[in-house]
Amino acid sequence: xxxxxxxxxxxAIDRIFGPVIQPQTWINMLYLLISFPLGVATFVVLVTMFSxxxxxxxxxxxxxxxxxxxxxxxxxxxxxxxxVNATLGTDIPARAPAAQISGSVFQRMMATVKQPGTLKRVVxxxxxxxxxxxxxxxxxxxxxxxxxxxxxxxxxxxxxxxxGMSRVTTFDEAIxxxxxxxxxTLLSVHVLNSWAAVCRRFARSMLG
Numbered sequence: 432x433x434x435x436x437x438x439x440x441x442x443a444i445d446r447i448f449g450p451v452i453q454p455q456t457w458i459n460m461l462y463l464l465i466s467f468p469l470g471v472a473t474f475v476v477l478v479t480m481f482s483x484x485x486x487x488x489x490x491x492x493x494x495x496x497x498x499x500x501x502x503x504x505x506x507x508x509x510x511x512x513x514x515v516n517a518t519l520g521t522d523i524p525a526r527a528p529a530a531q532i533s534g535s536v537f538q539r540m541m542a543t544v545k546q547p548g549t550l551k552r553v554v555x556x557x558x559x560x561x562x563x564x565x566x567x568x569x570x571x572x573x574x575x576x577x578x579x580x581x582x583x584x585x586x587x588x589x590x591x592x593x594x595g596m597s598r599v600t601t602f603d604e605a606i607x608x609x610x611x612x613x614x615x616t617l618l619s620v621h622v623l624n625s626w627a628a629v630c631r632r633f634a635r636s637m638l639g
Contacts, residue, residue, distance in 0.1 A: 450620050455520065459627035460574070462518040463566035466630070469514075470563025473507055473556050498540045501549065508552040508638055511559070515634040519627060523639050548638075555637035562630060569626055573619035580612025 450456045480500035487493035505526065512523050527547065583592060587605040591598060599605055 450624055451617065456620055456624055458518050459624055460570055463570050463623065463627060466559065467563035467567035470559040474560035476503065477556055501544065504552050504556060507556055511634065512638045515631065519631040521631055521635055523635055551637045566626065569623060573623060577612060577616035577619050580608055580615055583608050583612065
């Protein structure tokens with residue numbers, strides 16, 4: 432059978448325009464949107480627990496709160512690992528199971544603290560708060576603006592779009608901005624994919 436494809440799979444055309452129609456692009460955007468509420472919830476939980484733990488250290492109860500906080504960190508990091516693997520296409524291996532310690536409570540506490548990657552997991556979960564904010568700002572700024580520009584020839588008469596100091600009042604102006612919107616949309620897709628790649632590499636380095 433004759434091969435009808437005229438461009439190689441890794442051609443410049445595919446690299447530039449391909450991401451717009453690739454499902455992974457839209458899965459990346461879904462991850463970026465999800466990361467904001469997850470980041471906020473994680474930050475609130477961890478700040479509350481660690482603040483209470485360190486604040487109550489003088490009465491010794493804080494030790495147990497901090498231990499519980501580290502156990503929560505392990506659970507949350509497993510959740511993030513599963514999410515990143517499912518959406519961003521990573522293959523981060525599961526966290527090694529904690530060694531079974533049959534000694535005293537304090538020995539079990541120290542075993543939790545000494546688990547490989549504990550500090551990296553704590554840092555990752557806290558950093559997910561600003562990452563979630565950046566992700567939300569990028570998606571909710573670039574995508575709506577792209578859609579608005581692309582649909583301007585159909586909506587300029589009732590949206591009242593203003594560019595600079597003048598309002599778009601003619602079909603020619605709307606078409607011009609629509610063409611600009613096509614370029615802007617393409618750039619936006621690449622920016623969002625690049626940011627998702629940064630999130631992917633960060634997760635792999637901190638949770639792997």
